Amino acid sequence: GQSLEQPSEVTAVEGAIVQINCTYQTSGFYGLSWYQQHDGGAPTFLSYNALDGLEETGRFSSFLSRSDSYGYLLLQELQMKDSASYFCAVREPSGTYKYIFGTGTRLKVLA
């Protein structure tokens, strides 16, 4: 089956830049999405890559390389409020509307 692998935890300090990777064992999927989830909250959409390359949205950027089966979320100028879990997600290429989420990366931002 499809799978999306992410590091379980990343720690960084305020003001730093952090990269959260997502590697996948699938092909032909439609696009790569990223979601943020604070403890006790619901996931919220951050970014979407339909094509290879970099997408920038404020302090957040997301990158996709289908040839390398790899994507990442880049967070710049880290703030304490960025402490949360981050999930990558893809829609399966089977013609259905099934979505697969990665296991998530817990980001801790230190003062």
Place this chain on the structure above:
Amino acid sequence: DAGITQSPRYKITETGRQVTLMCHQTWSHSYMFWYRQDLGHGLRLIYYSAAADITDKGEVPDGYVVSRSKTENFPLTLESATRSQTSVYFCASSQGVAGAQETQYFGPGTRLLVL
């Protein structure tokens, strides 16, 4: 503008009981999804719906039933609850499944405990 809501927010039930979790969205989004979230597993798709009266299984459908008679509602029923169904359940909706329309909007979640 209510967006997407779920009820109840918290539920305690016993093994073998039937439980229904409600999901309602006010955007008239075509697509709706049910996920469960457990530690170490991230979000796993239970069922999804592409439109009223069109539903299909996701990754972990066993023990669950869904219906979608109206576009705005997508209830999830646990026919006979088991302890392994203790989890946080999220409902989500999206306008479409291509490009920017693929963005999913999640409800606040229902925390279910099966004793």
